[in-house]
Amino acid sequence: MTATTLSPALVAHLPTGVLVNGQWGPASGRGRFEVRDPATDEVLFDVADSSPDDALRALAAADAAFPAWRATPPRVRSEVLRGAYERITARADDLAALITAEAGKPVAEARAEVLYGAEFFRWFAEEAVRSDGLVRTAPSGANRQLVHRRPVGPALLITPWNFPIAMATRKIGPALAAGCTVVIKPARLTPMTTMLVAEILREELAARDLPTGVVNVIPASSAGPVTAPLIADPRLRKLSFTGSTPVGSLLLEQAAKQVLKCSMELGGNAPFVVFPDADLDAAVEGALVAKLRNAGQSCVAANRFLVHDDVARPFAEKLSAAFADLVVGPGYRPDVQVGPLIESAAVDKVAELTQDAVDRGAQVLVGGERQEGPGHFWQPTVLTGVDRRARAVHEEIFGPVAPIVAFGSDDEAVELANDTPFGLAAYAYTTSLSRAMRVMDEIEAGMIGINRGLVSDASAPFGGLKQSGLGREGGDEGLAEYQETIYVAL
Template identity: 65%
Template sequence: MATTHPAPALPFSPERLPTGVLVDGRWRPASGGATFAVHDPATGEVLTEVADGTPEDGLAALAAADAAMPAWRAVAPRERAELLRSVFETVTARIDEFAAVITAEGGKPLAESRAEVTYGAEFVRWYSEQAVRVGGLARTAPGGANHQLVLRRGVGPALLITPWNFPLAMATRKIAPALAAGCTVVVKPAGLTPLTTALFAEVVRAELVERGLPAGVVNVVPTSSSGALVDPLLADPRLRKLSFTGSTEVGRVLLRGAAHGVLRTSMELGGNAPFLVFEDADVPAAVQGAVQAKMRNAGQTCVAANRFLVHESVADEFARGLAAAFDDLVVGPGYAPGTTVGPLIERKAVDRVEEVVAQAVDGGARVLVGGDRPPAADLPGHFFRPTVLAGVDPGARAVQEEVFGPVAPVVTFTSEDEALALANGTEYGLVAYAYTRDVDRVFRVAERIEAGMLGINRGMVSDASAPFGGVKSSGLGREGGEAGIEEYLESLYVAL
């Protein structure tokens, strides 16, 4: 397994980025004047300081969003659509700038960061097209005595809480449908990667100003204390919608907080994705798909394959092929030429991955490749080598928990029923992957799998035009596709 040596960081000019709180169209310092540091995970060095938003800043942002809501809801759908289309074109034209910021604060290889910009921008384009397609209903009541009219309108000011691992795509996946539906927003970006979200918000802010539209439509409040900021917002009757992407544990806390105001909620929570390889699979293709499903962002994605459930007849072939593919990956800073696997986001993430691997090995698993950190003298940041584990006990933490790192545990099965029992034997149900040539089996798996998404003979499912979300403890609601804008709309029934 190759490693790249630290290279000079890509041109990064934090002084050109907004680092304050955005309230009512103006970037300003936090009300208390405090800041917190944003680090480069490839080196641990500080990139810049960002305003540490307070509860007062959050409430000011909500006040701005609430004040702008009537005027924004009244803006013609076509005008909202054209604004979003212009934002899409701006982000696409500035792909290198956005990718550089994503890599600097998140550690992704530049190629992955560019792919995120393309993916994230696609949500803006998609919802620019959906803004003018919000349907309604007009019909004669069944009894014939009156007519029924159903209007659709934005639900109200929305609090959007985004994760660190896709700082652009997760922001656009929430902001774009909210704006298309006629909602105003308060965005709380992840404290680990707030710069990309701020850069996108500045693009939207500038577009709003240029068009003479309400300044408080998009507000952003970074903070180092999420609970202190969010709790007062959830308790405020002006807030009508909450959308969160993150862990199931935090999601449960937010749902309890949202219950008081009976808020509309969207929750995209944790996962423990099974990757099933049946005995009739094209094993080389499955290996290729497994690398794609596992190793994006060094395994730090909610849709990353977490458990590799492989039929015993092809398990050795698959494990050897996956180990060889992992061994070809190049570990290093995301801005270094040739890097295919960047760092984990912070030191404690590396510590956790190391513990999970050690526990699996203590339980009898074999390390086929990786299994440790690269020497700090070569890579001083938060790195862990891509790892394949064979002979893993199904009860190991590597199988039972969402690892969120570059570790692929291989577990064998003997029958389709056993495979599905293993796949469904978790509280999570975000996504699953399956490799098989049997068309009948494809439909059996689709009917029995407990997941919100299923990839068949492919290691990637995400698409801006498709509904993204899970079942069980993996969340509520959907983002993307036609379903995504529905999360920000309410119905008004008029009896005529």
């Protein structure tokens, strides 16, 4: 263990195995894989490497538990989620330390993720007892129409590494609220936080003498070998994935054979538009939030800064000054504001995108280089005069780099914002109501922040347009993703 905020008592009680039918155990092949601290590249944990057989055992457990869990009263399902919410908030310090250790986030940011992640359990605890239906007379008057919802069935949840608690609870919460059982495949790079959440749920279910196979976990060093057999199995009825668009597209192809109900939260390329009438200080403050959460490693991170010609220079100067003041380092240090990137390959990609922009004429105002390790660090970087053909304008950066592209008119701003196959999030700063309404109407994104650098909220629908995915997580829509709509003519 490295010099993190992890306590020996916490480490001693963390599960590192496969969770099947309420029991943690070794992988059937008895393989293991390492989880490393991105701030030092030292090994933190040794985790069970699930085999396809483990995955199928987990699905069998979820399938066997489904009838009883589906029949469990909504109020009881609600209480399970509420109890898990309270357990998570009570252990917020432990979970934050774990996120900092395996994901590298500054500890204050990690704690904020814990509270945000817990909120999904509280929200869906409340939604579990509010699954609306419909009764009405048919227009002909000949019969009554009844519409109700029931759980779709066992679900496979594939979570990413960048928000290891929030991405898990955002899927588990609505699934359990709806009456579905789950098999969770946590990310290889950050499995431990998700596994601790699963243990909290296991304890909550066991305390109430509820079915043991409701929540199952299959950590693995490679996702394909363990998820493909599940997606091909007719017992699975739901797939939820958060990750890259290429992987999501492949999973959709696999899911098509079983006609699985799918939710896909995929890649992004969020524009951050600064109009000439914007409050520049507020825009810079919002940019710090939208760009630098998790060192820019977020699917909703501001990726392209589209700034009007009249304010491009002062905005770039203010943003550069703010970036220059940031403290970069290991997340467990209390003064650190920007932690490491997740692995060396992530730093390599950021370096490539930065160099490509410079080769096309961009100027580095601040940063632009790797930061000396150990660990995987990149200096917060502002690029100005960026060519619109630069890779950083068209590819997801996933790092603390802000490329600034100037525009001359509102029409051009909208055109540039929509010049991408992605449509997850967008941000705009303006004091004009008419401009704000135009952004709402014309920019192609599933989530839009107007004079806000943060859009995520457990009570709001999270998801994108175009190649950024299918379906929504959070809000009222999140529960519906795990339900089938049934119509009865009476």
